[in-house]
Amino acid sequence: MSTLFAFLHHLCAFTLVATVAIEFTLIRQELTVASARRLQVTDLGLGIVAGLLLVIGVLRVFFFEKGPDYYWHSHAFLAKFALFIIVGGLSVVPTMEFLSWRGAITAGQVPVMAAGKRRLVTVIIHAELAAIAVILLCAAIMARGGWV
Ligand code: HEM
Numbered sequence: 347m348s349t350l351f352a353f354l355h356h357l358c359a360f361t362l363v364a365t366v367a368i369e370f371t372l373i374r375q376e377l378t379v380a381s382a383r384r385l386q387v388t389d390l391g392l393g394i395v396a397g398l399l400l401v402i403g404v405l406r407v408f409f410f411e412k413g414p415d416y417y418w419h420s421h422a423f424l425a426k427f428a429l430f431i432i433v434g435g436l437s438v439v440p441t442m443e444f445l446s447w448r449g450a451i452t453a454g455q456v457p458v459m460a461a462g463k464r465r466l467v468t469v470i471i472h473a474e475l476a477a478i479a480v481i482l483l484c485a486a487i488m489a490r491g492g493w494v
Pocket of ligand 1: 402406486490
């Protein structure tokens with residue numbers, strides 16, 4: 347069971363990176379109806395996989411690895427978990443923006459995005475990628491009993 351959940355955890359983590367990278371590439375290009383739709387679909391995938399990652403991660407903490415006591419006393423785990431939650435909260439901004447495009451996309455029109463909003467969404471997606479790198483570092487440290 348522990349191996350299965352470790353596999354699922356890695357699968358979700360890699361898929362998450364792929365979805366964020368796709369969003370990062372698309373948001374930097376000129377928006378079209380097709381790319382706007384792709385952003386919406388990718389963002390839905392991102393949300394699902396982030397949710398799965400959280401559920402699988404919590405199950406690993408409580409049932410399949412070193413036990414909750416170990417992780418709640420690990421600064422590396424707490425940093426990883428906090429970063430995940432903070433970035434998850436920030437990701438609501440791009441999600442709300444992509445969802446607001448529904449009308450335009452259905453009408454076959456390119457969604458209009460204010461320059462400031464576009465910058466903000468790009469910065470947040472960039473921050474998501476950077477946070478994943480830090481989360482990976484924290485994961486490696488916590489798994490080896492470091493930074494307690
Ligand atoms: C972007 C999100 C995440 C990424 C990229 C990620 C990545 C990883 C990686 C690469 C490992 C393997 C570390 C190693 O063995 O060297 C790992 C282990 C683990 N992760 Fe995550 N993780 C994420 C989110 C979470 C969350 C939200 C939780 C819990 C709520 C969690 C709990 C765990 C646990 C319990 C382990 C096992 C550590 C051990 O072997 O003692 N992860 N994670």
